[in-house]
Amino acid sequence: MSEEKKKQLNQPFYTEEIDAVLEKMETTTEGLSTNEVNKRLDDYGHNQLDEGKKKSWLSKFGDQFKDFMIIVLLVAAVLSFIMGDQVEAIMIIVVVMIMAVFGVIQEAKAEEAIEALKDMSTPNANVRRDNTTKVIKSNELVPGDIVLLEAGDVIPADMRLIEAASLKIEEAALTGESVPVEKNIAVLDQEDIGIGDRINMAYMNSNVTYGRGLGVITGTGMNTEVGKIANMLAQADETNTPLKENLNKLGKVLSIVIIGICVIMFAVGMLRGGHDWIDMLLTSVSLAVAAIPEGLPAIVTIILALGTQKMAKRNALVRKLPAVETLGSTDIICSDKTGTLTLNQMTVEEVFSNNETIEANEEIPLDNQTLKIMTFCNDTKISDDNTLIGDPTETALVKFGMDHGFDVVDELRNAPRVAEIPFDSDRKLMTTVHQLADGKFLIAVKGAPDELLKRCSFFDVHGDIKPMTKEQQELILTNNTNMAKQALRVLAMAYQISESIPEDMASESVERELIFSGLIGMIDPERKEAADAVKVAKEAGIRPVMITGDHRDTAEAIAVRLGIISEGQHEAVITGGELNEMSDDELAKRIEQYSVYARVSPEHKVRIVKAWQKDGKVVAMTGDGVNDAPALKTADIGIGMGITGTEVSKGASDMVLADDNFSTIVIAVEEGRKVxxxxxxxxxxxxxxxxxxxxxxxxxxxxxxxxxxxxxxxxxxxxxxxxxxxxxxxxxxxxxxxxxxxxxxxxxxxxxxxxxxxxxxxxxxxxxxxxxxxxxxxxxxxxxxxxxxxxxxxxxxxxxxxxxxxxxxxxxxxxxxxxxxxxxxxxxxxxxxxxxxxxxxxxxxxxxxxxxxxxxxxxxxxxxxxxxxxxxxxxxxxxxxxxxxxxxxx
CATH class of the missing domain: 1.20.1110.10 (Calcium-transporting ATPase, transmembrane domain)
Structure with missing residues (x-):
């Protein structure tokens, strides 16, 4: 692809009107013609990631002999042959060859990340071409194609949205944000904003969880955000582990000692006289060979291998042997929040209903109106084995009801949905209508508290319906604020009882004169054992650093709950936008100040890791998403998640946690220190x-x-x-x-x-x-x-x-x-x-x-x-x- 074509694709399309984007991409909403598609395939290439250069087995084998300690051993073998000590020389050669073969085997799986990225691509896409909709292979997409999106689809390429009807896209693997993003087509003012805030864009390998949409492709293959990650992976330098640096240093020290021994021995022997110079040379060389611990590299390998076996029994699977020891020298653990420190599962934590606050672990009456609304006004599908399918926020509401004994399936059977007004990102509400046993109809509404409260004329306290007052509004808003301060995502519930199905199912007609029922506070909660692991890490002198794509307030609240930072330590939190305003040198100078990074992109994660390394620290990076892979590879030790982790993150990591448990890292650190x-x-x-x-x-x-x-x-x-x-x-x-x-x-x-x-x-x-x-x-x-x-x-x-x-x-x-x-x-x-x-x-x-x-x-x-x-x-x-x-x- 020419530089001109690349420049055409690398633009902030989210800051431009739809018509301008279509014009730049030289397309219309009717789609491209077949001839134009073929031309663009020649210009831009197929929508797939480059494989990158692969080393041959012979090349990998040769690389093993670049280690300084190995070079010293080979010199010792040559000297032993010269002295006539073939047994010693053969022993050294055998040790070196075993080390080289072992190293090649360890490297065989080290470059799987880009292959895993390729495997994630969706096989097919619904595309509008020649003014008709076709199903084509995603690798045949080109910039300018018009793609249709609906719930369940995997985004096949980067695109600017031109239609969005209740569209929600889950981007956790790319941004680290656990909650699906509500998308719209509005133009954004800022150019320099993170991926998670580009709400009018859809990115390759993210998932549509709700609604439908239409988009024009603005980037394919290596010119997508995922492509940029693949490029970063290919260009990332393999970090020398502390152990390799130590062994190299040891080799250099031994070389100096050996040369010194030879020179001194030969000089003193010749000065004393009585010895032939050849005999003295051979004697000097024999001493030098005796100084070399030829078995050390093999013994170190054995010790590391034994360490990996012990760690595997405790759910830490090591992919690269030196990683065992590197863990023991770790100063900083940069941890992804979602799925690592938290469960990556939205959970109801608090309910405000009947003017009372109910914690998630407390009993709630089955006739509670808020409980009914949150499960009725909900598009979650419940399978025969009670598996919940749908938007994470909505499934969390249904799970809360089921966990508290509310039979959602039976209740909905007795009060079936007969009408609805789907969620809309403009009004931020969703409404469903249900026929009750007495012939009346329940209008259930859920949505953003500020929007829903505007439409409530009454409030319900234990079935007693009262007119909404200023004092009641203040009480509701106070509870809403308290939940928000805890970084809870808050939804409001309201209802109305109607004698008949509303004839006009418009928002203005139905969503009015509502009865306020309650507030629901949800969060992706921290793992139970994570706080203890953070405490142990701190006691061991290791600094936990949290990196996430979530908003600043959410990140700070979780960090406080985990003990990463203290209450009110706002200066320890920084966003990706603020990072963009810093140079690498400035970040390196101020890196000690920050323990929490919010709204970050993959480039930010790599910068953070490198800044800590520049500060002389040994950095471990944990992660499970595609967005973590470059930082995992750049860090001294990359730690992938075995259960929730993508194959990309596993392929880029040195160690994988089989149980996704942050506390396993602490166990692995102890084993690393022992090793x-x-x-x-x-x-x-x-x-x-x-x-x-x-x-x-x-x-x-x-x-x-x-x-x-x-x-x-x-x-x-x-x-x-x-x-x-x-x-x-x-x-x-x-x-x-x-x-x-x-x-x-x-x-x-x-x-x-x-x-x-x-x-x-x-x-x-x-x-x-x-x-x-x-x-x-x-x-x-x-x-x-x-x-x-x-x-x-x-x-x-x-x-x-x-x-x-x-x-x-x-x-x-x-x-x-x-x-x-x-x-x-x-x-x-x-x-x-x-x-x-x-x-x-x-x-x-x-x-x-x-x-x-x-x-x-x-x-x-x-x-x-x-x-x-x-x-x-x-x-x-x-x-x-x-x-x-x-x-x-x-």
Whole structure:
């Protein structure tokens, strides 16, 4: 499509008269001719969304190797091959390949959003062409087509309405507003208004719930509002998760350390003399390879996968593995109101009748006149299984009656409808006429309180009909105002008893001299558990932010009821119109001020998420509608709704709530915090162990000792770096984890005392291992140098392996004592340590393995020294933790 054609469609048609719109679209109410349609199909294309570019499996596989940690591992594999250590190299390559395949599988479902948008399109549309009405496929529609609308239709494209008879369109999936919008054809004055306020427009994929209409298509395919969302989805950048950033940072730190080790080792060795430069280079490289925790990426993946399984059991379905950990670092939860914090179901909350206020949970007499009017003056269809079909507002009235024991079907059978005046958006009233058993007729009227009250000459209090007075009007208006302040949608009920069916069924003749009966206050109520979830989130230092397409007053009232903001905190609420007046920089500066956003569009949601991210926050976005999809994809973690959510929102999200329950997010946050804590423990354990190995070899080489052989390092890494490290990922959640503030984006895997613990614990491991070696060669048990060296070598090998297994108990908590956390609480961990010990001991105690590993048998005395020295790390670290708790963490 040419830029000129795009410009023709991207105009604020809602600000123009119908004739002007028809002229611009070069059409008439008789419709386009077949020849003109074919021409426009060539010019504008079909009414469908672009598929976008799809990555091939090979491309996705290649993308996995762009991760910095993976690059470091591949370099390590190459160096291992150069050194002749094929076993180590093959192990690293296997780990990398498994990681890459796993990543491709996870990405396979990541780009389903646009496909889901396409599937939502209505298959057929009623179109006026060549002055006749035809049913055609919606993808054949073109700008300028005249489309007929009636209740039950899905809007096939964006259009300017040119006729609207009691037309109501439900736009929740696009705007987030739970109540169907009453449409009309009046010209709007403002250009810069949100989608939800464009009452003379109808938008693709919204639903007609009531009435009928006629519209001229002003946008098709990618030039519709849904098309804009699809374009935003295609262009949205994938946000790097905190975990990916942490692992990349870890990879860079390790690279610097590795290069430093190689350079220092080579330089010192050459300066000391006595070594061939090739031998020194190989020794330096072997140390560098020893510093790399090659199993870490795979172990992290396993920990995340185990986390997803636990979350799935609690109704949080994770689509992308890093999302598990990201939840734990969340600072902000931007939540869509409708269907997430609320039920997305209009509900009667309060009734004012007989000059009394009745709460929804209170009893109401079955002969209450207001109860009868709200269910009689109603177009809701009741199926055989009592399913209610119709406008959400009207179904809410019928449901209220049925819930309070009013047999609507039986009552209507005894008082059938014989005439009606349909709802009209101008007079804002609806009237039905029912024949009563005594031969008289009930005229039931419902509508806007201000309009209906003008037509009431009397009022009813328990059947006592009295003339309307000024005092009574003030009482009614006061109750109306009180309901409105609670953000309730208020409808008034009135009636009249007639001796016959009115001959003239005009509003002026029938809707007059009415008897006021009562007021009904309705709202889309908050979920019962949502307020508790908001409270827990706040205690965890997480800020809930509500984003909705509803009006400001409704949004503020719900936010107060949920505890998101306090009563009277008006400055914390902002509308989409006010957002439009702000630049991105200004919004970023003022973002901390706002907790509630009303009347927003999809573009606003993305701006809000990005503003919080610019403020350094980790942002989670929940949502269920099409309009939420771009923000879900932009956020650090997008959370879709499994029951009420569209396939679009699910496809764009990282996690889906199977129960649509906001409180499930809090459960998932706790699991995410536990996962990160366990990953931190794993990193601390592995890097402290690797540092201990490197320092042991480095110092021994510098002083001329042969403490460890390459095969020893390899076996220790295989045995101690695998099973205990994975088992640490199964550690139960630590007490008080939900009382801590979020880590935020600035924290990393080394924060919270982990880095200092790695350093001193690595030094401690190396010191104890070298101490055992020194003791063995200084105070030999056997005579002869060869025997002494073999014993010392074996004892240092056994000590380095065992000290890492005992140290695994230390890292069950970074700060707390292991006796408080539970020394043997994690059974899987206990078995993992036992298995690793057996695999280590086998190489020493079982004949045949001695030759392979070049070690000697140890007697009880030597084993005693090894065990005593190895287990010493537990009390030493416990003492350090105690000092830290009394000083640093106090």
């Amino acid at each position: 990160f804590s366990n990953i931190q423990k794993t990193v601390q354990y592995l890097l402290a162990a690797n540092l201990g190995e490197v320092l042991t070899l480095f110092i021994a080489t510098m002083v001329g000792w042969d403490t460890l052989l390459p095969v020893h390092l390899l076996w220790i890494n295989v045995v101690t770096d695998t099973f205990p490290a994975i088992a640490l990922g199964l550690e139960p959640v630590e007490q008080g984890i939900m009382k801590l503030k979020p880590r935020g984006r600035s924290s990393d895997l080394f924060s919270g005392g982990v880095l200092s613990s790695i350093v001193y614990q690595g030094i401690l491991e190396a010191g104890i291992t070298l101490g055992v070696y020194m003791f063995a060669i200084t105070y030999p048990v056997h005579s002869g140098y060869e025997a002494i060296h073999a014993d010392a070598l074996t004892m240092s090998y056994a000590t380095l392996g065992l000290i890492q297994l005992f140290h695994a108990f230390n890292v069950k908590s970074v700060r707390e004592s292991i006796f408080k956390v539970g020394l043997f609480k994690n059974k899987t961990f206990n078995y993992a340590v036992l298995l690793s010990f057996v695999l280590l001991a086998v190489t020493i105690v079982i004949p045949g393995f001695n030759d392979i590993f070049k070690v000697a048998h140890l007697d009880a005395y030597q084993w005693g020294i090894v065990f005593g020295a190895s287990i010493a790390i537990i009390p030493i670290v416990e003492i350090v933790k105690w000092v830290q708790r009394k000083t640093v963490y106090k």
